[in-house]
Amino acid sequence: MEIVLATRNSGKVQELRRLLEGLPITVLFLEDFREIPEVVEDGETYEENAVKKAREVAAATGRMVLADDSGLEVDALQGGPGVHSARWSGEELTDHERYMKLLEKLQDTPEDERGALFRCTIAIATPRKILKVVQGTCRGSIVSSPQGAGGFGYDPVFMPVGYNHTFAELSPEVKNRISHRARALEKAALFLEGYVHSSLEEG
């Protein structure tokens, strides 16, 4: 069986590969296809975005597709930036500029009110329909200054509960076990495993 990963993020690609290891599933990438239309993530929820991306890429490739959308929900910002995390405070900002802007907004917020939640939604679709939508979350807090060089996005300012390091400081092994994306991918992988097992039985 083949599945197309609707992302250009290499970290996500590696994580999915690891989780699907040992299964008869071939992971394909957007780069493997020509002329995949750019999907505009203009939904009001993670699920809308993930479903839209999965559906459009499945239609364009004729294959099964896995697509995700995720965001950071900061308690003191009433759950913002949330679904707008990637585009928040200006489309043209770099990751660094974006998380510095977040720290600026939280500069008067005391330590015990800096809670935040990373959320990831994954949709799996065939060209015919949406098969499954799953979600993963990771609770933590926003530190006062960036720490670490790993990861991407808001990772240098997010410290997961139970750890003394930000996502950007944790090893990929640890992050890929506890992150919102890892938790959603684990569920997606279980679904896909059942799916592929059944195909094997039938075939």
Added chain:
Amino acid sequence: MEIVLATRNSGKVQELRRLLEGLPITVLFLEDFREIPEVVEDGETYEENAVKKAREVAAATGRMVLADDSGLEVDALQGGPGVHSARWSGEELTDHERYMKLLEKLQDTPEDERGALFRCTIAIATPRKILKVVQGTCRGSIVSSPQGAGGFGYDPVFMPVGYNHTFAELSPEVKNRISHRARALEKAALFLEGYVHSSLEEG
């Protein structure tokens, strides 16, 4: 699709029904079949027991089967009673006698050393093979005297992390969201959902 639940515990039956709601899966019970041989749970691990039960019931019924094994691992008892939880301290004890025995063993153990882990392993098998083994855990501590009348087994003495009530005091809704068995069943349900979706596509 049909699946046989290899348990005579009605709590487990209800939980699985809820998790599989909306899927075209019919849950069957051991009572629906005649002459299912009693499976002796003599394995050294939860997985051995769950796999053995799933395999034997699948062979006897000719159906897909879901079987579980679980146990309570108490830090101060070096992980005991663990896989022997059900038979620990004498085959013939009631739940009440069994958890009172546990409290007796821990009577000199201070509060901060009473940590424990509930663990559940689920195996899914067809008559031809073991399809999948999943696991769920729930961390907590052993209280000093039994509290609550719900649940079964060690529930009256186990308080999950983040709650001020034992499993026996929590509503079924809460327990069925956070318990070791619920977490394992959630994974099993994802696998089964993929499995049944694929069958539908093929058919």
